[in-house]
Amino acid sequence: MSAEAAEAAGRNRVAEHVAALPADALPAYLYDLPALREHAAAVRAALPAGVELHYAVKANPDTALLTALRPFVDGYEVSSGGEWAHVRTVLPTAPLAFGGPGKTPAEVAEVAAAGVHRWHVESVQELYRLAATGRPADVLLRANPGLAAGRLATAALAMGGGPSPFGMDPDDIGECLRLLRRPGFDRLRLRGIHAHLASGLDAEDQLATAEAVVAWATGLGAAEVNIGGGMAVDYADPAARFDWPAFGTGLEKLLDRHPGLRLRIEPGRSLTAYCGWYATEVLDVKRSHEEDFAVVRGGTHHLRTPATRGHAQPFSVLPVDGWAHPWPRPAAAGANVTLSGQLCTPKDVLAGRVPAPGLRAGDRVLFAMAGAYAWNISHHAFLMHPQPGFHVLDDPAVRPAARPSGGRVTAG
Numbered sequence: 001m002s003a004e005a006a007e008a009a010g011r012n013r014v015a016e017h018v019a020a021l022p023a024d025a026l027p028a029y030l031y032d033l034p035a036l037r038e039h040a041a042a043v044r045a046a047l048p049a050g051v052e053l054h055y056a057v058k059a060n061p062d063t064a065l066l067t068a069l070r071p072f073v074d075g076y077e078v079s080s081g082g083e084w085a086h087v088r089t090v091l092p093t094a095p096l097a098f099g100g101p102g103k104t105p106a107e108v109a110e111v112a113a114a115g116v117h118r119w120h121v122e123s124v125q126e127l128y129r130l131a132a133t134g135r136p137a138d139v140l141l142r143a144n145p146g147l148a149a150g151r152l153a154t155a156a157l158a159m160g161g162g163p164s165p166f167g168m169d170p171d172d173i174g175e176c177l178r179l180l181r182r183p184g185f186d187r188l189r190l191r192g193i194h195a196h197l198a199s200g201l202d203a204e205d206q207l208a209t210a211e212a213v214v215a216w217a218t219g220l221g222a223a224e225v226n227i228g229g230g231m232a233v234d235y236a237d238p239a240a241r242f243d244w245p246a247f248g249t250g251l252e253k254l255l256d257r258h259p260g261l262r263l264r265i266e267p268g269r270s271l272t273a274y275c276g277w278y279a280t281e282v283l284d285v286k287r288s289h290e291e292d293f294a295v296v297r298g299g300t301h302h303l304r305t306p307a308t309r310g311h312a313q314p315f316s317v318l319p320v321d322g323w324a325h326p327w328p329r330p331a332a333a334g335a336n337v338t339l340s341g342q343l344c345t346p347k348d349v350l351a352g353r354v355p356a357p358g359l360r361a362g363d364r365v366l367f368a369m370a371g372a373y374a375w376n377i378s379h380h381a382f383l384m385h386p387q388p389g390f391h392v393l394d395d396p397a398v399r400p401a402a403r404p405s406g407g408r409v410t411a412g
């Protein structure tokens with residue numbers, strides 16, 4: 001199936017489910033697990049056998065998504081003690097990589113005692129603290145080597161290559177390598193280098209960054225390199241995908257040049273963005289100084305992604321034809337409409353000045369690409385509106401995972 005056809009099929013499946021919900025069940029998040037599995041399988045198939053795939057849990061830690069991804073990933077990257085405890089409960093045997101700047105002393109002690117597959121060390125002090133636990137650990141040193149600055153400047157969210165709280169400069173990496181040869185550090189097994197330098201890179205820029213990181217890391221003697229995540233997601237085009245086949249081919253060539261290298265990637269957004277949807281209803285439509293505004297149930301306190309990234313969240317309108325009220329039905333007069341939420345702030349915009357001719361109060365709106373950095377990064381408590389419902393759409397042939405809490409529905 002083409003990406004366009006797959007996107008349309010997913011949208012139809014979700015739209016059908018949304019159409020059957022009563023208005024007061026909105027807003028709602030919908031997670032399309034068949035679509036997630038199909039996408040994850042395609043990503044996996046595009047990667048050469050020698051590349052390990054971890055899912056960066058911070059993109060979306062939802063239990064249903066973590067579980068659905070399990071057959072397609074080698075492990076999970078967790079960035080806090082909270083994520084670590086959560087994934088361990090949901091998937092007790094999955095390999096975990098523990099990263100994140102600012103690990104607390106209590107987190108270091110607890111995770112070191114339990115043991116993880118990989119420990120991503122973010123600073124010299126963290127290496128001392130980890131060694132002081134007396135526990136064994138398999139360590140990757142997180143580096144910020146300042147490579148390929150021209151390439152990285154194009155990234156949507158640069159996390160490295162310049163001044164950054166993430167990872168270590170080459171001098172500190174050198175200090176860690178010296179410490180790791182000292183007696184008090186002999187329980188720590190140095191596995192290699194980790195470098196997550198940027199988000200939003202296309203396949204060509206990802207490969208250029210990977211090549212630079214691998215050349216630098218293997219020059220230090222690293223036998224294992226984790227090149228991070230950050231594969232681009234284009235919110236202006238929901239059917240577009242990062243070019244996984246080209247990326248996989250490039251990584252295969254890279255491995256050919258470094259026989260025996262253990263290479264790992266840990267994408268988040270590019271795995272789960274597409275399977276999530278946020279559905280809601282237009283409460284009111286009004287014209288303000290020659291512009292149309294549609295106010296929807298919910299808003300950026302549920303779906304903060306467009307506000308943080310400054311884009312219009314892609315959406316489809318699900319027209320609702322009945323209007324039960326004796327007063328006139330509000331409708332957009334112009335071709336472009338701003339879809340705003342219920343918050344008393346002008347920043348509560350889900351999609352600004354976008355084409356939605358004739359959009360009416362009572363119509364439903366289905367926002368796409370809400371599966372990553374969406375609900376879990378949103379400021380839920382602001383204004384005390386009710387939280388959305390959560391619906392997991394699954395293939396009836398696949399047994400739904402048990403839901404840990406109320407307010408969730410699994411539909412076949």
Ligand SMILES: *Cc1c(COP(=O)(O)O)cnc(C)c1O
Pocket residue numbers: 056058059077079099100196199200228229230231266267268269270
């Ligand atoms: C956020 C993060 C990722 C995932 O980034 P995406 O842009 O979601 O792919 C991977 N590794 C680290 C260390 C991160 O901080």
